[in-house]
Amino acid sequence: MEEVKLHGTSYNLFTYRVIWALKLKGIPFEYLEEEHSNKGSLIMKYNPAFKRFPILFHGEKVISESMVIIEYIEDTWPQNPLLPIDPLDRSIARFWVKFAGDKVYACIGTMYYTSGEKQEKAIKETIEMLKIIEEQVFIGDQENKFFGGEKIGIVDLAFGIIPHWLEIIEDIIGVKLLEPNLFPNLLNWVQNFKEEQIIKENLPNYDEMFVFLKNQRELILSSS
Amino acid sequence: MEEVKLHGTSYNLFTYRVIWALKLKGIPFEYLEEEHSNKGSLIMKYNPAFKRFPILFHGEKVISESMVIIEYIEDTWPQNPLLPIDPLDRSIARFWVKFAGDKVYACIGTMYYTSGEKQEKAIKETIEMLKIIEEQVFIGDQENKFFGGEKIGIVDLAFGIIPHWLEIIEDIIGVKLLEPNLFPNLLNWVQNFKEEQIIKENLPNYDEMFVFLKNQRELILSSS
Numbered sequence: 537m538e539e540v541k542l543h544g545t546s547y548n549l550f551t552y553r554v555i556w557a558l559k560l561k562g563i564p565f566e567y568l569e570e571e572h573s574n575k576g577s578l579i580m581k582y583n584p585a586f587k588r589f590p591i592l593f594h595g596e597k598v599i600s601e602s603m604v605i606i607e608y609i610e611d612t613w614p615q616n617p618l619l620p621i622d623p624l625d626r627s628i629a630r631f632w633v634k635f636a637g638d639k640v641y642a643c644i645g646t647m648y649y650t651s652g653e654k655q656e657k658a659i660k661e662t663i664e665m666l667k668i669i670e671e672q673v674f675i676g677d678q679e680n681k682f683f684g685g686e687k688i689g690i691v692d693l694a695f696g697i698i699p700h701w702l703e704i705i706e707d708i709i710g711v712k713l714l715e716p717n718l719f720p721n722l723l724n725w726v727q728n729f730k731e732e733q734i735i736k737e738n739l740p741n742y743d744e745m746f747v748f749l750k751n752q753r754e755l756i757l758s759s760s
Numbered sequence: 761m762e763e764v765k766l767h768g769t770s771y772n773l774f775t776y777r778v779i780w781a782l783k784l785k786g787i788p789f790e791y792l793e794e795e796h797s798n799k800g801s802l803i804m805k806y807n808p809a810f811k812r813f814p815i816l817f818h819g820e821k822v823i824s825e826s827m828v829i830i831e832y833i834e835d836t837w838p839q840n841p842l843l844p845i846d847p848l849d850r851s852i853a854r855f856w857v858k859f860a861g862d863k864v865y866a867c868i869g870t871m872y873y874t875s876g877e878k879q880e881k882a883i884k885e886t887i888e889m890l891k892i893i894e895e896q897v898f899i900g901d902q903e904n905k906f907f908g909g910e911k912i913g914i915v916d917l918a919f920g921i922i923p924h925w926l927e928i929i930e931d932i933i934g935v936k937l938l939e940p941n942l943f944p945n946l947l948n949w950v951q952n953f954k955e956e957q958i959i960k961e962n963l964p965n966y967d968e969m970f971v972f973l974k975n976q977r978e979l980i981l982s983s984s
Contacts, residue, residue, distance in 0.1 A: 585859050585892050599851045601858055611847035623835035627823045634825055635809050638861075668809050 538595030540565035545572050547745045549697045550602040551590045552738065556693055557606045559734045561613050603633055606690060618690045625684065629691050632673055632683070636694035639665050644697060648705050648749075649756045655709070663713060669695065669722055676721040681728040688732060692725075699726045700739050708750050762819030764789035769796050771969045773865075773921045774826040775814045776962065780917055781830045783958045785837050827857055830914060842914045849908065853915050856897055856907070860918035863889050868921060872929050872973075873980045879933070887937055893919065893946055900945040905952040912956060916949075923950045924963050932974050 542558065542565055544551030558565050570578070570589055582591050583600040591600045592608070599608045610618050620626050643665045647658035673683065673691070683691035698714075706712055716723055729735055766782065766789055768775030782789050794802070794813055806815050807824040815824045816832070823832045834842050844850050867889045871882035897907065897915070907915035922938075930936055940947055953959055 585855075585863075585896060597848045599848070599855075601855055604851050604854045604858060607854055608847055608851040611850055623832055624821045624823070626835055627828050627832040630828045630831055631809075631823075631825055634828060634861075637858075639809075672809060 541593040544590040633694040674725040765817040768814040898949040
């Protein structure tokens with residue numbers, strides 16, 4: 537079997553998504569931590585279009601962008617599938633992966649890296665976005681722990697910023713968005729997700745990440 | 761065979777992408793034109809997360825978001841494949857589909873719906889984005905008419921806004937971006953794409969689209 541190496545950065549959801557996918561598939565891999573400021577040769581050689589980690593090396597093959605990497609993992613190692621088999625179910629999963637990619641990070645990121653009026657507007661937009669997830673994605677199907685089943689799949693990985701990351705961000709900016717009375721379905725899923733062994737064992741340390749994200753926010757606010 | 765119906769809006773690249781994909785696959789379908797201002801029942805029922813067309817009905821099944829629809833079409837009708845079979849080639853195709861989704865429309869849209877300094881900044885960003893396509897996507901491989909082969913595939917469909925749409929936008933805002941000396945590879949691909957029978961026969965009328973886009977731009981600029 538060809539060697540699998542994942543280059544990523546700490547506290548980074550996009551890196552963790554791929555770690556989770558590889559672990560869920562049971563694929564042995566080496567993880568190599570890169571510096572956050574590293575826009576050096578590796579990035580410029582292998583992902584000059586987006587200039588970011590993670591990057592997966594599978595023997596001589598190189599793949600970047602977290603959800604593209606996850607589809608590659610799915611195409612290459614069919615065991616413990618992350619996508620359903622039925623074309624309609626696949627399209628529903630891909631629809632929510634697109635929603636996560638287009639809306640979730642944009643909303644949370646804007647809320648996190650702004651202040652004052654801009655932040656208030658972004659908080660409202662984030663709540664609207666979370667309501668869509670509450671009402672349309674994790675709709676409180678008692679039979680399913682995760683999106684569409686008993687096992688974590690690609691949609692759960694796509695929404696992986698909500699458990700842990702969003703909770704830390706709430707604590708830093710002092711705003712509680714995930715209220716139990718507003719988001720019972722979503723919070724039920726958050727709990728299921730965090731209780732899963734592979735997720736629990738592969739989450740950044742709360743305190744370290746709190747300090748890292750807080751510093752990053754202050755740096756960006758002071759330079760804007 | 762279950763009936764296929766596509767609901768879309770005129771002059772809309774996202775609608776045309778799906779028309780092209782269905783025609784390339786040789787799938788008979790009925791096209792139903794929707795009003796641009798229609799945020800009515802169909803959208804709110806079937807795509808409330810994004811609130812936009814196109815929407816594909818395949819019998820009782822409903823799929824929305826153009827690239828999600830194209831992956832559904834590929835999963836459902838394997839003839840005339842739009843994606844390569846090899847996992848690495850698939851990941852490269854999906855990488856550029858993601859680039860098109862994240863960068864191409866954002867850049868061109870911002871350039872189109874702004875004026876003055878904001879527009880100048882957006883024009884520069886659009887040129888940088890087009891350079892990435894020139895140097896990394898359509899790299900002047902003399903053997904290939906399209907991305908990775910002799911036949912139009914998912915990457916060509918994803919970049920489908922560049923032929924026709926971007927050319928009309930250039931004419932409206934009076935800025936020429938696609939200079940032959942700067943973008944020989946990209947312009948070569950544009951020509952191949954527009955000469956393909958199915959594309960040629962399924963493009964919005966230049967003059968009508970010019971008027972439509974010009975009015976839309978003026979409306980947005982006057983209300984911002």
